[in-house]
Amino acid sequence: MRFFPTTVALFALLALSACGGSSDDAQQSDFEVIDNTAEVQAYYAERPEFFSFKTLADLPTGLNWEDGSHLPEVGSPEAKKGGTEYIRLQDFPRTLRTMGPDSNGSFRIYLLDDVSMSIAHRHPNDFEYFPGLAESWAVDHENKTVFVKLDPKATWSDGEPITSDDFFFMFFMNQSSYIVAPWYNNWYKTQYTNITKYDDLTFSISVPEAKPDMGSRVLELRPTAEHFFKELGDDYVERYQWRFETTTSPYLLDDKNLKKGRSVTLTRNKDWWAKDKKHWRYRFNMDKIHLAVIRDTSKHFEAFKRGDIDQFNLRLAEYWYEKLPDDDQDVASGYIHKSMFYNQHPRPTFGMWINTSKGLLDNRDIRVGIQYASNWDLVLEKFFRGDYARMKTSSDGYGEFTHPTLQPREFDINKAQEAFARAGFTERGPDGILQNEAGQRLSFTFSTGYEHYKDILTILKEEALKAGLELRLEVLDSTAGFKKVQEKKHDVHFVAFSVSLEMYPRFWETYHADNAYDVPFLEDGSVNPDRKVKTQTNNLEELALQEMDSMIDQYRISADKQEMIDLAHRMTELHHEHASFVPGFVQPGYRIGHWRWIRYPEGFNYKHTRRWDELFVHWVDSDLKEETQAAKNSGQKFEPEINFYDQFATP
Amino acid sequence: MLNLNPQTLKRLRRFREIKRGYYSFLFLVGLLALLSFGELLVNSRALIVSYDDTLYFPTYSDFHAGTDFGMDYDYEVNYRDLKEKFSQEGGDNWVLMPAVPYNPLENHAPGGVFKPSPPSLGDRHILGTDTTSRDILARLFYGTRIALWFSIAFMLAVYAIGITIGCAMGYFGGVFDLVFQRFIEIWSNIPFLYMIIIVFSVIPQTFTIPTRIAILLTVMVLFSWTSMTYYMRTETYKEKSRDYIAAARVIGASNTRIIFRHILPNVLSTLVTFMPFTVVSAITAITALDFLGFGLPPPTPSLGELLKQGTATLRTAPWIVMSAFGTLVVLLTVVTFIGEAVRESFDPKKFTIYR
Known part of the structure; x- marks a missing residue:
């Protein structure tokens, strides 16, 4: 048995050396090098109606070219370049990919969302567009097309110029099943109808509807580096898992600055092509951004107090x-x-989403009762200490598109009890909860996936008791909470959809009957008695009203801003009348x-x-x-x- | 009434002689008794209300609407306000509140906002309030009650299963023993904490809180009974081969009789010594699970949840962690003292070094 320890030691050594080399070598050696150029070209050729090739002579004349040069600078001329900012990561990123499984984490803002450049960007004060990768652009509402001239100086971080081909490739990649992202596949297939190349720097992209903000659909697109994704294939998810993409961002990641499980350090690209460009030159000032994992929030705060972290929310x-x-x-x-x-920003929809497909909750009187029994004013006063405001409608913060006068129902025990009485709940049981004649208690589960807001639920629960309504609390972790509402298993759920900076609110996702039931209505227009709840949609209220549907359909195809505003107001009123959403608070x-x-x-x-x-x-x-x-x-x-x-x- | 054999009486006498363990035992029994009638000591409902010459005892009764006592609302009356009102009116009406006039679930914020407030006698928050202005003493009180009852129930269940299976394994032996031994080996290798976390996260959370506590208990028992079987099996094996068992069998005693009349009483002394330590580990486990957020469902008062709050607010509200930690230390020390005393008094060797 003498040889035994030696063999073990040898094996251990082998295993260790294998570990050490794996992260770097995996990228080069473990994967066979492939070149998908032929496949990509064939993909374009098969779909001539989507991918068109023309010459500069075909470019329409009389276009109204804009370049956003009148917009003021972003950032301060006093800004000094240099230094390191120290930031906390709650979790180590699971991947460096910006697409596909696990990519949509909180770390992606440092790789893509906040740092990379799109064709043009909304000016953060003026709402108009200033140029990013583009030199100029023209929006042709009549032909539902946006024309773009790229900045000839624009390059990728590896020095390659950015061309129209990278935008073609963006469509290829986002439409391909390799990236395992069905939502993106669908979006890039249905929300765009054509891309046409005029020359290396000039192209146009068309959209299906000429909405008032159709420009933004195109101008906010970000290209994908064709030469970097030459190896895109079935193994995309593994192959690109830890490869830092060639990017338009001023911040780069060197492999040696990626300490798995611990920290990531981004360094500023001193030769970034846009470093002297107007609207860009006074931004991205730190030489380094050091992101370290601190899981615990209280520890995070202590680190901030020590000066190890620079800023704290x-x-x-x-x-x-x-x-x-x-x-x-x-x-x-x-x-x-x-x-x-x-x-000023569209407000996340924090509120109580009432599932109208559940038992008693399909009764409007009960829902109105719940509205009056929810004491949000007390939440604002006690939990937020008067710093926040009450949300008025589910589409606050959209300027003219937001209903100007509508107010949420206030906390009023008498009105709540009147409403509950109309639904047959008149007597208080031995525990103070209202009952109907059949002895049914007025009791619902009230769930949330926000652990840090659980005290809000406690306050609402205690106050609702006064009106004789029992809310049984259920605080889940965020994944479980989201799963619950996506499967429509909730009674009343507290959650918010985050909203991006858009011109007008969306209604289809949350209020269209198609997102509530498989076949919501029969052909004669009556309610289908055998309809089944549709899961995995954002219609958390199971709201199915034909009147709402017809307005949403009109709203979706309308190109007339005034008509859309009018529809938005009418839909908001109908939604308020339906009482299936209790507006919460806005920050x-x-x-x-x-x-x-x-x-x-x-x-x-x-x-x-x-x-x-x-x-x-x-x-x-x-x-x-x-x-x-x-x-x-x-x-x-x-x-x-x-x-x-x-x-x-x-x- | 109790027909104890002299051996047992001798052990009990010895237990009484070990003062530390004995007083700890008395303390724990007293605490359990106190906790059982907790509603009379720590509650937002009044003990007695005298209104219009009628006496009301709301503690264990149905709820009383505000209108019952001349208030202008029909939800449950706030007895603290009522007391205030009666004393201002100066009539014959009066309210007798419990020593701690808060229940563990209500948010009582004297300053109007929810934040931890330091211990204060004026507000009757003797140990202060937690991050959502709930009275810490009330939460500790009911949290301890739940933890204690939970761990005693846990102990009983674990012993019931462990003794039955272990005894059967030892007594019947053969294939039955072999199969169960292998099964237990596999079963006990499943990590207990992870299983609870996994099982509890897939259980539909629509159940009521008592149901969920019962499920938690079941899951914990399911993964904890195995260790007991080893002791039982060996002890039973040992006893089984003794002459008196053989004698009993020759006389014609049935298996049931032999197990219950002869073997069990003789092996129980070993088991009794483990009991307090099982309770200790159950309290620790439930507190740890609560701390991690996988234990008792909120808003159930619990020690682990208080500890979690306390560690997050070490700097701003040290009284939270102090009271939770203090309670845990006292509780675990007391039970451990009892355990040591029991072990010593059941030890066949009189002079040992178990001190």
């Missing part, structure tokens, strides 16, 4: 008022600044704490931003950092700064 009142109060030593000494910024902005060396432009940020760092207009002042750290040691104090930026606040 003070969204919760608990943090703004108790954990980092104005008289906190670091705040009072001016080391940490507190900033509250009021923005009027965001608030953070940041160390003194993190600087922001005058006025702090921009009107349509949702987060303080999404535009990368802040910068790290290394001199101030040294000064602050020295002052902290010596006890020197600065003027405390607690600022409220309400220039964009809505009344």
Whole structure:
């Protein structure tokens, strides 16, 4: 048995060396090199109606070319380049891919959403477009087509020029089943009808409907580097799992800066092609962005207080008022600044979604009762300490498209009880819960996937008891909560859909009968008695009204802005009348704490931003950092700064 | 009434002599008794209300609407407000509140906003409030009650299964023993904590809270009974081969009689010594699960949940973690003391080093 330990040691050594080399070598050696150029070209050739090739002579004349050059700069000329920003990651990213399974995590904003360039970008104050990759563009509403001239200087991070082919390839990739992303497949197949190449820098993309904001559908597209994805195939998910894509972003990731499970460091591309371009030159100021995994939120806060993390989201009142109060030593000494910024953005739909396909909840009187029995004012006062406002309708924050006068139903025990009485619930049982003549209790489950908001549910539950309504709480983790509503197994669920910056709200996803039942109505227009609940859709209220459907259908094809506004208002009214959604709260902005060396432009940020760092207009002042750290040691104090930026606040 | 054999009496006497264990036992029994009538001590409902010359005892009765006592609302009356109102009116009406006039689920925020408030006698929040302004003493009280009853139920269930199967394995032996041994080997290798997390996450959460607590208990028992069988099996094997069993069999005693009249009483002494430690591990397990968020469903008061809140607010509200931690330490120490005393008093060797 003497040989035994030696063999073990040898095996261990082999195993170790195999581990060490795997992450780098896997990319090159484990996968056979392929070239999909022929396949891609064949794909284009098979679909001539979608992928067209023309010459510059075919370019229509008389187009109204825009280049957004009149829009003001984004960021501050005072911004200094350099320094490192330290940011926390809650979880290590599961992949570096920006498409396919697991890619849509919170880390993707540093790879794609917040840093890469699209054809043009909405100006964060003016809502109009300023150029990204494009030099100029023209929107042709009549022919439902957007024409684009790319900036000849635009290059990928590896120096290759960005051309029309990369936009062709974007369609190929997003339509292909290789990326395992059915939603994207569907979107890129149905929301666009054609791409035409005029020359390497000029192309056009067409959309099916000439909606008032059809320009945005095209201008916000981001190209995909054709030369980088030459090996795109069935094994895309594994092959590209840890490859950093060639990108248009100013921040690059070197393999040696990826410490799996621990941290990621992004470095600024000093030769970024847009570094002197207007609207871009004062942004992306940090030389390095260091992202480290800290799982626990309280630990995250301690790291921030130590100065290991530069900025901290003070969204919760608990943090703004108790954990980092104005008289906190670091705040009072001016080391940490507190900033509250009021923005304008479509509001996430925080509220109670009532499943009308469930037993008693199909009765409108019960739903109205629930509306009156929900004490959101108390939630605002006690949980949010008056910092938030009550949501009025499910489509707040869309300017003219938002209903101007509609108000949510207030908390009123008497009105709630009247409504419940109309539904037959008149007597209080021995536990104070209303009952009907059959002895049925007025009791529903009230679930949520937001652990950090569970106290809101507790408040609502306690208040609803006063009206004789029992809400049985169910706090799930976010995945389980989402699964529950997607399978339509909830009675009343507290959740919000996040919304992106758009011109007008969407109704089809949440209120169309097609998203509620398989066959909602019979041919004669009556309700189908055998209809089955449709799962995996966003119609969480199981709202199925023919009147609503016809308005939504009209809204979807309408190209007339005034008609759309009118329809949006009427749909909002009908939705209010149906009483299947109890509007919750809206956050009027965001608030953070940041160390003194993190600087922001005058006025702090921009009107349509949702987060303080999404535009990368802040910068790290290394001199101030040294000064602050020295002052902290010596006890020197600065003027405390607690600022409220309400220039964009809505009344 | 109780016909104990002299051996047992001797052990009990020895248990009484070990003062630390004995007083811990008395303390625990007293605590259990106190907790059983907890509604009379810690509750938002009044003990007695005297209104218009009628006495009401709302603690265990149906709810009373505000209108029953001359308030202007028809939901459950707030007895603290009622007391205030009666004393202002200065009439003959009066309210007697329990020592801690809060229930573990209500949010009582004297300042108007939900935040932890420090211990204060004025508000009758003796240990302060937690992050959503619930009284910590009330939550500790009912949390301890649930944890104790839970772990005692857990212990009983684990022993019932463990003793039955272990005894059967030892007594019948042969193929039955062989098959069950292999089964237990496999079964006990399933990680208990992970299984609870997995099983509990797939259970539909529409069940009521008592049902879910019962399911949690069942799952925990299902994965914990195995260790008991080993002791039972060996003990039974040992006893089975003794002469008195052989004698009993020769006389013609049935298997049932032999197991219940002869073997069980003789092996129980071994098991009794394990009991307190099973309780300790059950309390620890349930607290750990609550801390991780996989234990008792919210808003059930629990020690683990308080600990979790406490660690998140160490800097701003140290009183949360202090009271939860203190309770846990006292509880576990007391049960461990009892366990040590039991073990020592059941030890056949009088002079040992179990100290």
